[in-house]
Amino acid sequence: MEIAIFNRLTTPKLHQLLEFAGINGLFLIGCSDVAKARRDRDFPLFRHATGQWAKKVRGKTHYFGTDKDSAAERWYKEKDALYAGETPKSRNKGPTITELANVFNASQRQRHETTGKPGLRHIELCERTIRRLIGFVGADCNISSLGPDDYAKIKLRLFEPVKRTKPVRGKVFGRQVARRSPETVAGDVRRIKTFLNWCHDSEYIAAPRFGNKFPNETEVAVTKASLKQQSENRKDIAAGDILALINAARVNFKPLIWLAINSGIGNADIAAIEWDDIATIDDNESWIDLPRLKTGAPRRFILWPETKFAIKEYLAIRNYSGERYKHLVFLTSQNLPWVRGKGDKDHVDSIGTVFAKLRDDCGVKGATFYGLRRTFATIGCESLDFAAVKVLMGHVKDKRDMTSRYAQGVGDERIKAVTDHVRQWVLNGAEVAK
Structure with a gap:
């Protein structure tokens, strides 16, 4: 049994009483130490014998480094995954999505210089889509940690409009939409799959786990209102x-x-x-x-x-x-x-x-x-x-189209x-x- 008492109570007689009561240890702390102890009580991590800040979650001790502020920041980023019994994305080994993107983009441009394929416009669209993907999952994300539910969330976010902050066509900002179209999102999904499948084929990552929640196309309910809007939005010119x-x-x-x-x-x-x-x-x-x-x-x-x-x-x-x-x-x-x-x-x-x-x-x-x-x-x-x-x-040509192949x-x-x-x-x- 341990007890903490103030310095002014530490007398020889008190020591004898404590020993008689079977109390094994005695910690002598002052008033300032008590205040510090109360502050540390609110801190989510404890100082491990190794000198690192740590936290026991679901029966396992996890370490967050020796710097208190950095450890706290890392804890708040990883605690949801730890409580869910998952490995935080930052703890997965392997190249980050940013590193993979740099390698992929360099490979695409080198291939264009050598063969002329793919076209520059296609390369620019891929780079733009990958930048948006990195914005969703974080620059240090490990692709292997993403599962079907993560890709489903990514697809939902792809429908969010891209806010225009600078003119993109001369001095024209372009039309700001409230929601991106299924056709536009389908292009983004195809480019993301092309990027990640290339990383897998190049043996940088394991096979991406897209599941069935990350299809290229998005089924849209056909209603009278949607048909009317589709008719009004026809882009053909008389x-x-x-x-x-x-x-x-x-x-x-x-x-x-x-x-x-x-x-x-x-x-x-x-x-x-x-x-x-x-x-x-x-x-x-x-x-x-x-x-x-x-x-x-x-x-x-x-x-x-x-x-x-x-x-x-x-x-x-x-x-x-x-x-x-x-x-x-x-x-x-x-x-x-x-x-x-x-x-x-x-x-x-x-x-x-x-x-x-x-x-x-x-x-x-x-x-x-x-x-x-x-x-x-x-x-x-x-x-x-x-x-x-x-x-x-x-x-x-579509590779799956046998007619075009023959x-x-x-x-x-x-x-x-x-x-x-x-x-x-x-x-x-x-x-x-x-």
């Missing part, structure tokens, strides 16, 4: 509106609109067109081979007469004598690339900015430049040659048939002044 936009556009912007509806190529691909890509512009049939930047997929299309006319009209007034961008065909009125910058912070899409102003001037509501690509796909599919549309769009390719006549169908649809909208 043929008459496209022609109105072309007629109102400046000479340096007209060929960009024609190229988008002619072939379904997007903003970044148009901005990256070089002189070798349009070497056949003076031929009777001008065929263009232009791999898609995002996926590196091969793509081939034929230029319409209207598109060729708009390009030649622009080239007649093009005035650039510099060296930096001389390899690019299309430049802004300030002789800059239409899409420039490689990261989120310095990315500028002048095509989207100019198109937004042009759209407002023409009174075309809700249209975006990328909507021309969607319109091309929609009208092109009316030809019922979906394989040819897929080639024109630069979509990657198909021997799409001939030029099929590609021309699709583009002719879209051209006829556009020209039926109104007469174009040449």
